[in-house]
Amino acid sequence: MIEVLQIPFMQRALLAGVMLALLLAVLGVFVVLRKMAFFSEGIAHASLAGVAMSLLFSFAPLLGAVLAATVFASFIYIMEDKLKSSSDTAIGIIFATGLSIGVILMSAIPGYQPELISYLFGNILAISKQDLWIIAIVSSVILALVFAIRNKLTLFALNEDLALVSGINTKLLKLGLYIVLSVGVVLALKVLGIILVSALLVIPVAISQLLSKSFKVLVVLSIALSEFILIAGIFGSYYLDLPTGPTIVVFGACVYAVFGLIKLVQKA
Amino acid sequence: MQKPSNKLLEVQDLSVNLGGLNIIKNVSFDLDQGDILSVIGPNGSGKTTLVKAILGLVAYKGKVSVNGKPVNKALDLIGYVPQRFYFDRNFPITVEEFLSLSFKGKDLKNNKVCDQLKVDDLYSKMIGALSGGQLQRVLIARAMLNNPKLLIFDEPTTGIDVGGQDSFYEMASHLNKDHGVAIILISHEVNVVFKYSDKVLCLHEGEVCCHGNNYDFDIDALKKIYGDNFSLHNHNH
Numbered sequence: 328m329i330e331v332l333q334i335p336f337m338q339r340a341l342l343a344g345v346m347l348a349l350l351l352a353v354l355g356v357f358v359v360l361r362k363m364a365f366f367s368e369g370i371a372h373a374s375l376a377g378v379a380m381s382l383l384f385s386f387a388p389l390l391g392a393v394l395a396a397t398v399f400a401s402f403i404y405i406m407e408d409k410l411k412s413s414s415d416t417a418i419g420i421i422f423a424t425g426l427s428i429g430v431i432l433m434s435a436i437p438g439y440q441p442e443l444i445s446y447l448f449g450n451i452l453a454i455s456k457q458d459l460w461i462i463a464i465v466s467s468v469i470l471a472l473v474f475a476i477r478n479k480l481t482l483f484a485l486n487e488d489l490a491l492v493s494g495i496n497t498k499l500l501k502l503g504l505y506i507v508l509s510v511g512v513v514l515a516l517k518v519l520g521i522i523l524v525s526a527l528l529v530i531p532v533a534i535s536q537l538l539s540k541s542f543k544v545l546v547v548l549s550i551a552l553s554e555f556i557l558i559a560g561i562f563g564s565y566y567l568d569l570p571t572g573p574t575i576v577v578f579g580a581c582v583y584a585v586f587g588l589i590k591l592v593q594k595a
Numbered sequence: 596m597q598k599p600s601n602k603l604l605e606v607q608d609l610s611v612n613l614g615g616l617n618i619i620k621n622v623s624f625d626l627d628q629g630d631i632l633s634v635i636g637p638n639g640s641g642k643t644t645l646v647k648a649i650l651g652l653v654a655y656k657g658k659v660s661v662n663g664k665p666v667n668k669a670l671d672l673i674g675y676v677p678q679r680f681y682f683d684r685n686f687p688i689t690v691e692e693f694l695s696l697s698f699k700g701k702d703l704k705n706n707k708v709c710d711q712l713k714v715d716d717l718y719s720k721m722i723g724a725l726s727g728g729q730l731q732r733v734l735i736a737r738a739m740l741n742n743p744k745l746l747i748f749d750e751p752t753t754g755i756d757v758g759g760q761d762s763f764y765e766m767a768s769h770l771n772k773d774h775g776v777a778i779i780l781i782s783h784e785v786n787v788v789f790k791y792s793d794k795v796l797c798l799h800e801g802e803v804c805c806h807g808n809n810y811d812f813d814i815d816a817l818k819k820i821y822g823d824n825f826s827l828h829n830h831n832h
Binding site for chain 2: 360391491540541542543
């Protein structure tokens with residue numbers, strides 16, 4: 328075990344994993360409570376357009392993905408709020424459009440694109456020092472912001488009307504949540520990939536919801552489970568020589584199944 | 596010398612159009628500090644929409660001011676108890692955590708309103724596990740936590756048995772007397788609200804059909820809406 332921890336790429340993978348697990352667990356609480364799993368799924372897929380664009384015009388893929396995700400999140404907000412489209416309609420359109428733009432741009436790039444593959448399926452073992460810094464800084468900013476407005480966000484997640492009559496600017500809060508969530512999702516793309524990233528947002532919180540009787544417990548348990556699932560998944564994938572992202576997701580789903588079964592047995 | 600205004604809420608020419616339909620048409624009224632106003636009217640008369648407009652939950656034309664300020668700048672002076680509180684019953688949040696989200700003071704555990712409403716016994720319970728009556732007490736406590744000047748109840752006794760209805764109105768009356776809070780009570784229980792209100796406003800098809808003091812209310816106007824057999828059992832008229 329100690330031997331593994333001395334390998335530089337594993338050190339970077341674990342550091343990135345610990346930071347992202349914390350970020351995704353905190354954001355995941357609001358994703359699950361506001362039933363936004365499809366939103367994060369849609370944004371992750373649509374961000375392929377940004378990754379492809381960055382590869383085509385030779386700039387940092389993470390930056391391209393963040394820009395695309397922010398723009399698409401704003402489009403979803405405008406479609407819901409101004410055009411009165413339902414949430415799943417707006418996300419469904421953006422999901423497919425972003426992905427299609429990504430595929431069209433990719434067809435203009437000659438040759439094999441390993442970077443693109445790592446964004447599609449995730450490659451935590453390819454985390455660079457620069458990636459680590461970006462994850463550390465952006466995660467800290469997002470977590471500080473969420474902590475500062477945690478009461479407003481929780482009331483908003485519970486009942487939007489009650490938040491509005493409490494003097495909360497719910498439109499701004501909703502747009503802010505969409506953008507922050509999009510950036511958080513994109514930040515984790517390199518670990519889990521476009522296809523799997525939203526799983527780590529929802530699985531730890533879904534397990535915690537089975538076990539929690541208070542909001543405080545839900546948040547603490549979600550963070551603990553997220554860290555456990557991500558770190559165990561990274562080690563598991565290393566020792567079993569399996570792809571990291573899918574190993575993390577399958578392990579998380581197994582933990583959910585165990586607690587789900589216990590809950591069912593208790594109810595019976 | 597001009598007498599200082601005692602008006603807490605002023606509503607002028609308020610109109611609401613939803614989906615091309617005029618739900619509220621040029622409604623004007625005001626409410627003095629510490630008074631209880633009941634808004635009555637048959638189903639579909641626009642009572643709930645009127646409250647939603649006052650709170651800024653639906654777009655409206657006209658003017659709504661609280662203590663002389665536009666309502667969106669005075670929401671901290673208003674406590675609101677909705678008719679139905681839609682939320683995910685599996686949302687794991689205790690009563691204490693729920694109340695803390697809105698509480699601007701420092702010591703929730705020794706809060707007078709929570710004690711008066713017997714909400715402190717429920718602090719450790721999940722709000723999704725509360726009965727209808729318990730949840731209503733928690734919502735009233737939440738609305739009263741930051742000492743509002745105006746408390747709005749939208750159909751507060753829907754789904755509560757007769758005994759529960761009486762105790763609700765007694766409790767609202769106590770909150771009004773003990774805390775000096777003005778109350779707007781949206782209700783279809785015409786007979787009961789006359790007993791507890793200072794003023795009554797009756798809406799019909801989005802318009803004010805009669806508005807006045809409890810003691811000299813124009814009962815004949817109500818008969819036009821509720822039928823000739825209508826009478827008030829508890830009225831002091």
